Amino acid sequence: MKILVSDNLAEAGVEKLQSIPDFEVEVNTSLTHEELRQVIKEYDALVIRSATKVTADIIEAAERLKVIARAGIGLDNVDIAAATKHGIVVMNTPEGNVITTAEHTIAMLLALSRNIPQATYSLKSGKWEKKRFRGKEVFNKTLGIIGIGRIGRVVADRAKGLKMNVIAYDPYIGSDYVNKLGVEAVTFDELLQRADYISVHTPITQETRNLLNAEAFARMKRGVFVINCARGGIVNEQDLYDAIQSGIVAGAALDVFTQEPPKDNPLLTLEKVIGTPHLGASTDEAQENVAVAVADQVIDYLLNGTIRNAVNAPTIDGEVLANLRPYLTLAERLGSLVQQLTRGPMSQITIEYVGEVCNLDTRPLTISVLKGLLSPILGDQVNFVNAPVLARERDIKVTETMRGEAEDFTNLISVQLKTQEEENLVAGTIFGKRDPRLVRINDFRLEAAIEGHLVLIYNIDTPGTIGAIGTCLGRHSINISMMDVGQVLERGQNIILLRTDTPVPPPVVQELLAMENVNVVQVLEL
Numbered sequence: 001m002k003i004l005v006s007d008n009l010a011e012a013g014v015e016k017l018q019s020i021p022d023f024e025v026e027v028n029t030s031l032t033h034e035e036l037r038q039v040i041k042e043y044d045a046l047v048i049r050s051a052t053k054v055t056a057d058i059i060e061a062a063e064r065l066k067v068i069a070r071a072g073i074g075l076d077n078v079d080i081a082a083a084t085k086h087g088i089v090v091m092n093t094p095e096g097n098v099i100t101t102a103e104h105t106i107a108m109l110l111a112l113s114r115n116i117p118q119a120t121y122s123l124k125s126g127k128w129e130k131k132r133f134r135g136k137e138v139f140n141k142t143l144g145i146i147g148i149g150r151i152g153r154v155v156a157d158r159a160k161g162l163k164m165n166v167i168a169y170d171p172y173i174g175s176d177y178v179n180k181l182g183v184e185a186v187t188f189d190e191l192l193q194r195a196d197y198i199s200v201h202t203p204i205t206q207e208t209r210n211l212l213n214a215e216a217f218a219r220m221k222r223g224v225f226v227i228n229c230a231r232g233g234i235v236n237e238q239d240l241y242d243a244i245q246s247g248i249v250a251g252a253a254l255d256v257f258t259q260e261p262p263k264d265n266p267l268l269t270l271e272k273v274i275g276t277p278h279l280g281a282s283t284d285e286a287q288e289n290v291a292v293a294v295a296d297q298v299i300d301y302l303l304n305g306t307i308r309n310a311v312n313a314p315t316i317d318g319e320v321l322a323n324l325r326p327y328l329t330l331a332e333r334l335g336s337l338v339q340q341l342t343r344g345p346m347s348q349i350t351i352e353y354v355g356e357v358c359n360l361d362t363r364p365l366t367i368s369v370l371k372g373l374l375s376p377i378l379g380d381q382v383n384f385v386n387a388p389v390l391a392r393e394r395d396i397k398v399t400e401t402m403r404g405e406a407e408d409f410t411n412l413i414s415v416q417l418k419t420q421e422e423e424n425l426v427a428g429t430i431f432g433k434r435d436p437r438l439v440r441i442n443d444f445r446l447e448a449a450i451e452g453h454l455v456l457i458y459n460i461d462t463p464g465t466i467g468a469i470g471t472c473l474g475r476h477s478i479n480i481s482m483m484d485v486g487q488v489l490e491r492g493q494n495i496i497l498l499r500t501d502t503p504v505p506p507p508v509v510q511e512l513l514a515m516e517n518v519n520v521v522q523v524l525e526l
């Protein structure tokens, strides 16, 4: 398998990838966008940081790409929707640079308060300007954190160590939880009005873009300091410039910019603005953490199918995967079987989990059903990542129900598919620890392996029919490896499920159909 590392990745991560005999690892950090578009078709994995822009055209050209793995947190340089649609897992390493970025924020806060960059510059220019660079204490000042997630929390903790009062606004985290951190949960408006320092720690989203704009600056305390070590654009750059010029903002520390590297950015002409070139995560420790983490995740995914820290597929760790695996197989085959049994455009799929299976994480199982459902129609295009999106695009309504109480089986998954023309239900179970079995097709009870080349025959229950079917297949050198006769529920009706060593071709299907007591013959591939 071929891996492309297109951004600077710490050596420890590259070495880890190179240690896998099956991997051919190429490190090339100087590719232009067009060059990347040309070469990406050769690769199974793309490892990036924030510099590579993985846009829809790159994804379109990535014929065999299975994973885009980001050593770091922010994924705003990846078109996740396009990757999802193409079935490419997008993963990041959300933990490895949290402390480092929080420390950078605190460094910015202190540097801003004590004019350290400006004073250094002045000193090195031969000046001794003690009066000019008088600063502010942070002790007892109020720090307002916007977004109290992983980094925001560490910033809060470190700021409390500096004896600051910390308040936070985060509409997605309960105030009880925030208060337990020793941080006062406040509204956005309250934060703007009370904070001496405001530091943003949210992702960039539709909601957070331009969150700190002219209207917000107008509500802030005069002399406030603003810090952005999250993403360029959360603080509107023109409005920040104006707020500094008008004296509302006493100074700003920026690690990130709307355009990186910044080009003719007026903020960089102001002495009250200090900045770093997106260095938040740039420490030896963090870079090693994220590089090793990303390498481990890529290896785990490509070699074992274990998905960790994906933003477009549920995380399944090795142990959980081991427990889920037989159910994943069963779920996928039930999806495929019910689709092959049912004619017409699909409108609704209802999945019922019964018994012990309810104790597992059923989300991956539902995705497996959808993958099975769509694979007979879309082939290799569909995978674990894009199956839900493709189902949604086709307007298939997905309903899941759970029933903890088992009846005939300790665990059961039943899948009912409705199309505009008909509906069918199939159900299966796991025998022992890992043997998927089909136990129901509509009203017929059976007990059959659910794999391989299958032929489903509805017939009138008369002596000799089974023998005649066997003779017909034998005449065409088709060996039957398994036969299961469904329990007759309606007098005279029978269902036979055969597994054959080779597929049954259409002329033989016609021959079977021509038999007097055979009503329906369906060939199924699982």
Ligand SMILES: NC(=O)c1ccc[n+]([C@@H]2O[C@H](COP(=O)([O-])OP(=O)(O)OC[C@H]3O[C@@H](n4cnc5c(N)ncnc54)[C@H](O)[C@@H]3O)[C@@H](O)[C@H]2O)c1
Residues within 6 Å of the ligand: 073, 074, 075, 094, 097, 098, 101, 146, 147, 148, 149, 150, 151, 152, 169, 170, 171, 172, 173, 201, 202, 203, 204, 205, 207, 208, 229, 230, 231, 255, 256, 278, 279, 280, 281, 282
């Ligand atoms: N400068 C760097 O080098 C660097 C390094 C690492 C991370 N980052 C950036 O830092 C940011 C935070 O990372 P994290 O790991 O803490 O993320 P996180 O997901 O753990 O936390 C983000 C928090 O923002 C909150 N949030 C979302 N929308 C909000 C809104 N409208 N108002 C207020 N809060 C909102 C979320 O509820 C969440 O608690 C991200 O943008 C990430 O890309 C930058």
Ligand SMILES: O=C(O)[C@H](O)COP(=O)(O)O
Residues within 6 Å of the ligand: 049, 050, 051, 071, 072, 073, 074, 075, 097, 278, 280, 281, 282
């Ligand atoms: O989101 C992140 O992890 C940071 O912005 C770090 O980006 P970088 O890997 O390009 O330094």
